[in-house]
Amino acid sequence: MKTENTTEENLKIEQGEADSLLDRGIEFTVRKKKFVITKPFLGTMDIASDLCLKMAYDEDRLTGDETTLAAHEIVAKSAKNSALLIAVMVLNSKFKIRWFSKMLAKWFYWNMQAVELKKLAQIIIEDSSIVDFILSIRLVAGMRRTTKPNLIEKSSKV
DSSP: OOOOOOHHHHHHHHHHHHHHHHHHOEEEEETTEEEEEOOOOHHHHHHHHHHHHHTOOOGGGGSSTTHHHHHHHHHHHHHHHHHHHHHHHHHOSHHHHHHHHHHHHHHHHHHOOHHHHHHHHHHHHHHSOHHHHHHHHHHHHHTSOSSOOOOOOOOOOO
């Protein structure tokens, strides 16, 4: 006799499937070459986050009169960093990033189109474990103090 899974059990099953997919990595192809993005290590997340911060821009500039000019400025400022971000996520290793990231980034820069970059950006945002990292920081920050401190009364001199 088969029993139906509860909603909680279904969520656990889905989470397990998603985790196993991420453990294997997400494959993508650029110019007939296959690459894989796996769960990033903390060092990779740190480098990737730094690159993302360098690509920040003012959203309001894209709605004003000089939208085209602003878009070109963003491309000029961010295209190479975007290629480097993809390279860092693919390499995901301290030494590989140090030795090969600039070379791989240059290859992505000249062989990847904006549509491919958009798809990879979505994958990186969804699967880069940033949410897990933030949750762990919140947990650790909450461990600092679990009880209210007892204040010692100042003794008054008579």
